[in-house]
Amino acid sequence: MVENRPFLTFLTHAFLILGFLVVALPVYVAITASTHDISTLMSGPVPLLPGSHFIENYSTILTSASAAHGLPNYSHMALNSLVMALVITAGKIAISILSAFAIVYFRFPFRQLAFWIIFVTLMLPVEVRIMPTYKIVADLGMLNSWAGLTVPLIASATATFLFRQFFMTVPDELLEAARVDGAGPLKFFRDILLPLSRTNIGALCVILFIYGWVQYLWPLLVTTDPGYYTLMMGMKRMVTVQDGVIEWHLVMAGSVLAMLPPILVVVFMQRLFIRGLTETEK
Amino acid sequence: MAGIHIAEVSKVYAGGVKAVNSVSIDITDGEFIVLVGPSGCGKSTLLRMVAGLETISGGQVKIADRVVNNVEPADRDIAMVFQNYALYPHMTVYNNLAYGLKNRGTPKAEIDARVTEAARMLEITQYLDRKPRALSGGQRQRVAMGRAIVRKPAAFLFDEPLSNLDAKLRVSMRGEIKRLQRRLGTTSIYVTHDQLEAMTLADRLVVLNGGRIEQIGAPLEVYHAPASTFVASFIGSPAMNLVKGELHGDKLAIGPAMVGLNGFAPTSGTVTVGVRAEDIRIARADEEALPFRLEYAEELGAQRLIHGTVGDQQITAAVSPEIELAPDMQIAFDASRLHFFSVDTGKRLPGNLPAEAKLAPIEPVV
Numbered sequence: 001m002v003e004n005r006p007f008l009t010f011l012t013h014a015f016l017i018l019g020f021l022v023v024a025l026p027v028y029v030a031i032t033a034s035t036h037d038i039s040t041l042m043s044g045p046v047p048l049l050p051g052s053h054f055i056e057n058y059s060t061i062l063t064s065a066s067a068a069h070g071l072p073n074y075s076h077m078a079l080n081s082l083v084m085a086l087v088i089t090a091g092k093i094a095i096s097i098l099s100a101f102a103i104v105y106f107r108f109p110f111r112q113l114a115f116w117i118i119f120v121t122l123m124l125p126v127e128v129r130i131m132p133t134y135k136i137v138a139d140l141g142m143l144n145s146w147a148g149l150t151v152p153l154i155a156s157a158t159a160t161f162l163f164r165q166f167f168m169t170v171p172d173e174l175l176e177a178a179r180v181d182g183a184g185p186l187k188f189f190r191d192i193l194l195p196l197s198r199t200n201i202g203a204l205c206v207i208l209f210i211y212g213w214v215q216y217l218w219p220l221l222v223t224t225d226p227g228y229y230t231l232m233m234g235m236k237r238m239v240t241v242q243d244g245v246i247e248w249h250l251v252m253a254g255s256v257l258a259m260l261p262p263i264l265v266v267v268f269m270q271r272l273f274i275r276g277l278t279e280t281e282k
Numbered sequence: 283m284a285g286i287h288i289a290e291v292s293k294v295y296a297g298g299v300k301a302v303n304s305v306s307i308d309i310t311d312g313e314f315i316v317l318v319g320p321s322g323c324g325k326s327t328l329l330r331m332v333a334g335l336e337t338i339s340g341g342q343v344k345i346a347d348r349v350v351n352n353v354e355p356a357d358r359d360i361a362m363v364f365q366n367y368a369l370y371p372h373m374t375v376y377n378n379l380a381y382g383l384k385n386r387g388t389p390k391a392e393i394d395a396r397v398t399e400a401a402r403m404l405e406i407t408q409y410l411d412r413k414p415r416a417l418s419g420g421q422r423q424r425v426a427m428g429r430a431i432v433r434k435p436a437a438f439l440f441d442e443p444l445s446n447l448d449a450k451l452r453v454s455m456r457g458e459i460k461r462l463q464r465r466l467g468t469t470s471i472y473v474t475h476d477q478l479e480a481m482t483l484a485d486r487l488v489v490l491n492g493g494r495i496e497q498i499g500a501p502l503e504v505y506h507a508p509a510s511t512f513v514a515s516f517i518g519s520p521a522m523n524l525v526k527g528e529l530h531g532d533k534l535a536i537g538p539a540m541v542g543l544n545g546f547a548p549t550s551g552t553v554t555v556g557v558r559a560e561d562i563r564i565a566r567a568d569e570e571a572l573p574f575r576l577e578y579a580e581e582l583g584a585q586r587l588i589h590g591t592v593g594d595q596q597i598t599a600a601v602s603p604e605i606e607l608a609p610d611m612q613i614a615f616d617a618s619r620l621h622f623f624s625v626d627t628g629k630r631l632p633g634n635l636p637a638e639a640k641l642a643p644i645e646p647v648v
Contacts, residue, residue, distance in 0.1 A: 173368035176335050181382035181429075182356035191381070195372040 027259075034058070034252035041248045057253040065250045069241070071234050072226050074254065081230040082261065084149050084219070085212030091154035092208050093201055100163030101189055105175070115164070122157040127217060134221055144225040153218060159204055166200050167193065206269045210262045231258045284346030284359075284436040285311045286332065286469060291341035293327050293493075301327045303493040304341065312467045314460075318480035319490035320516070325473045326441055328490070332471060333439050334358050346436050356385070361430035362439040365446065367422045369414040369429075375401075376410040379428050393432075400428045403462070420451045427459070431466070438463070440472040444479065456482060477517050481505065489513050507621075511628040514556045514621060520587060522621070523562075525595040527555035534620075537593015539572040543617040548631045556621035559587065562599035562613050571612035574599075579607060 029046055036051035062074050071077065102108075103115045126133075133152050142148035170193065178188045216232040223229065229237075235258065238251050286309040293302040302324040309315050317325040330336040332343055334355035343350055350358045361382075369378050379397045388396075401407045404424040414422055423443060430438050440459070444452045460483055463470050474480050480487055481501045489496040489504065489512075497509040508514035514522040528535040529550045532543050536555065565571030572592045580587040586603045589596070592613070599613055622631045 171366060171368065173364045173366050174370065176333075176355075177362070177364060177368035177370075177429075178381075179335065180333065180355045180360070180362045182385035183381075187385065192370055192372075198372075 030252045031256055033248060034256050036249055038245065038247060038249050042245065053249065057249050058257070061250045061253045061257065065238070065247065065254075069234075069238050070226065071237060072229055074231075074234070074257075076227075077229050077231045077234045078258075078261075080228060081213055081232065081258075083146070084215065084230055085209050085261075087146070087150040088153050088212035088215075089205055089208040091150060092156040092159050093204055095154055096156045096159035097163050097194075097197065097201070100160050100167055101193065103160075103164055104167040105185065105188075118157050118160050120157075121155070122161065126153070130217065130221065137222060143222050144228060146228075148222045149219055149228060153212070153215065156208070159208065162200065162204065163197065166197060170196060202269055206265055209265050213262050284469060285309055285313075286437055286471065287342075287344040287347075288328070288332065289342045289344070291328065291331060291343060292339050293324070293331060293336065294339040300493050302331070305490075305493075305495055306341075307488055307495070307498065309469060309471065312469055314463050314470045314472065314483060314485045315488060316472045316474060316480040316484035316486075317488045317490060318474055318477060318484075318516075319496075321475055323490040324493040325475075325490050329439055329441055329471055329473045332437075333360055333362050335362075359436040360439055361433045361435040361437075362441065363426050363430050363443045365442045367414070367426040367446075369422060369425055371414055374411050374413060375406060375417070375425050375428075378414065378425055379432050382429065382433050396432045396434070397428075400431045403431065404428050419447050420455060423447060423455055427462070431462070436469065438468050438470040440470065442474055443472075445474075445476070452479075459483065478519065481517065487517075489516060491516075507630070508556070509630050511554055511556070511623045514623070518558060520559045520598050520600070522556045522558050523597050523599075524554055524556050524623070525592070525597065526625070527553055529553055534617075536572060537595060539592065541570045541572065541614070541617075543620070546617040546620065548622050552625050553631065554623040554625055554628070556623060557615050557619060559598045559600040560585075561619040562597070562601075562615050564601060564605055565612035565614035569614050571614045574611045574613045576607060576609055576611060 029048075032048060032050050033041060033046050034057055035054040036047060037053045037056075040047065040051060065074070067073070099118065103111060121129075137143060137148050137152055142151070174192060175188060178192055183191060214232060215230070216236065219228070219230045220233050220236070223233075231254070235251060235254050238254065239246055286307075288305060288307045288309070290304045290306050291302060292300065292304050294300050305324075305328060307315065317328060319325050327336060331338050332345075334350065334353060338351050345358055345360065355362075370381065373381065376397060379400060380393050383393045383396065397410075398407070401410055404427060406421060406424050406428060409417060409421060409425075414425065417425065423446075426443065443459070444455055447455060456479060459472075472483055474483075484501050486498060487501055487504050488498050491512050497504055497513045499507075504513060504517055508517060508522070511524055515524060525536055529543075529547050529552075530540075531550065532545060532547050533540050534543055534547070534555065574588075574590050574592055574597065576588055576590040578589050580589070581603065582600075583603075585600045586605070587598055587600055588607065588611075589598050590611075591597065597613070623629060624631055
């Protein structure tokens with residue numbers, strides 16, 4: 001677009017900066033808070049300039065802080081979160097791409113019904129379904145296990161729906177050409193559909209990894225064994241102290257560290273991510 | 283190499299729509315058959331039934347004397363070229379060509395040899411490492427044909443392969459397809475709605491309308507002796523003039539005018555008279571003529587098409603561009619060049635074969 005309207009340029013930038021400030025300020029406050037000691041934070045409003053306790057706070061949270069709250073090591077919880085996020089991501093993609101493949105490419109009774117049932121679950125957030133889900137998981141004896149942490153979160157209507165929409169844009173002639181070329185359904189899936197879905201899978205990986213990483217309510221419900229605690233639960237537990245001072249400086253340091261993995265995923269997958277959302281390879 | 287025998291094949295869709303209605307075609311080994319007709323006439327459905335992409339509701343398809351009604355497309359020993367090329371977008375040209383062979387467990391060395399040969403034949407050797415996205419329409423079309431050639435199938439099936447190309451490229455690719463088919467001698471079925479493509483490519487034409495065969499024959503047979511008014515108006519450009527005429531003995535009345543037929547009248551009474559635009563000429567002063575009221579003219583360079591009316595009936599004539607135009611002109615034609623069709627059925631009336639067509643036998647229409 002060729003435009004030369006100084007006022008508009010000014011206005012758009014003003015909006016952009018305003019939006020940026022609104023979104024970024026809490027994150028900025030968290031970062032500055034994580035560099036002060038506890039007495040500074042308790043004595044008044046959070047200072048807007050970074051303090052001098054950066055190294056001290058971060059080394060404390062990484063080594064000893066969580067033990068004081070009866071929590072496992074920070075790195076242990078981070079590993080738990082990572083495993084959970086990765087298993088959920090991989091599981092969701094595997095399940096949803098296969099069910100979308102079944103729905104789009106096979107004719108079987110109740111196919112549409114199956115799709116609509118999957119689709120309807122989109123209308124209900126996890127929190128609404130959490131009681132029945134908990135009951136099932138408890139009855140299956142999956143409390144305090146990796147399976148209990150991940151399996152109920154793996155079913156994904158969103159991803160199934162996205163893959164279905166993508167598969168429906170793949171021209172029928174491609175399937176027909178593959179059939180004439182002697183590719184059976186699974187070969188077609190592996191050789192044609194999967195490579196074509198690469199960018200979509202990349203984008204979904206990013207979104208689903210973050211989804212898995214920030215899970216809080218579900219892990220809180222199904223795990224009582226500290227060995228399965230995830231970062232989000234750990235941070236929350238550090239805030240709910242009975243008597244005494246909440247160690248905000250450490251909580252903030254822990255939170256800032258917890259933001260890093262999703263940021264890294266977005267940064268490294270960004271190329272794939274953006275291509276997946278905008279470009280279709282046809 | 284093999285013949286294809288299509289015997290009383292029908293396709294009935296759910297809801298009872300008959301897309302193809304009891305069609306029989308015998309295709310001999312190495313023959314180039316073109317299925318032509320307007321959209322919705324069932325030509326693509328018929329081709330897809332031969333390919334195995336569509337189930338056959340009735341009748342039998344035989345490829346190389348083997349009934350293939352329930353055989354998977356991959357096992358029918360056919361290769362298909364699609365309208366939108368259907369190249370695998372994520373594979374290089376080489377892999378696009380090799381994919382079908384790989385799936386059949388062909389040894390690597392042989393795949394390599396066949397792909398190289400096909401690429402050389404189609405002059406796409408320098409593009410083998412590219413993805414289809416980086417190719418032009420014509421090059422993609424070649425790759426699609428290459429994918430068919432490397433398989434060395436019993437038959438090629440073409441589903442309107444040129445309709446996505448621009449006019450100029452279409453003409454040159456048309457020539458190439460013909461040349462290639464001659465060279466390989468592979469039985470081919472080619473579907474198109476373009477009558478020019480059909481005329482130029484076919485050994486034999488199959489004109490379809492509403493799921494039925496209107497006529498089967500060599501291009502010139504069909505052109506010179508169309509079996510029905512449908513074929514007459516579909517094959518040839520501009521379309522054949524079809525007007526209502528009255529036969530009185532050896533005289534033909536069109537509107538207010540009356541011309542003698544020199545003994546070519548096949549019957550008497552009301553008929554549909556067909557005459558090709560190029561068979562109409564400006565009348566000499568001493569012959570029986572039809573009064574022609576000019577409406578407009580189209581310049582084609584070598585020819586000029588004049589559109590107008592005789593009485594109240596539309597007529598298009600192709601005349602030399604040197605002829606002077608006037609609002610009222612006199613036109614004439616040789617009676618031997620006329621086609622007579624039944625008004626009721628649209629079928630060609632027996633006993634009126636124009637001179638050229640008498641040379642060749644006419645395929646009976648089922």
